[in-house]
Amino acid sequence: NPLSAGTLANLFSTHxxxxxxxxRLLAIR
Incomplete structure (x- = not known):
């Protein structure tokens, strides 16, 4: 789904x- 990829990229850009x-991953460990 191209739309999903675009949304993911946008989220990453803002995140x-x-x-x-x-x-976070290390903290969970």
Whole structure:
């Protein structure tokens, strides 16, 4: 679904950097 991909890209653009995601993953560990 191209629409889904576009939305995902938009979310990533607005969402914080990947570092934040990595930190969250590490925190869950």
């Amino acid at each position: 914080p950097p990947m570092q934040e995601r990595i930190r």
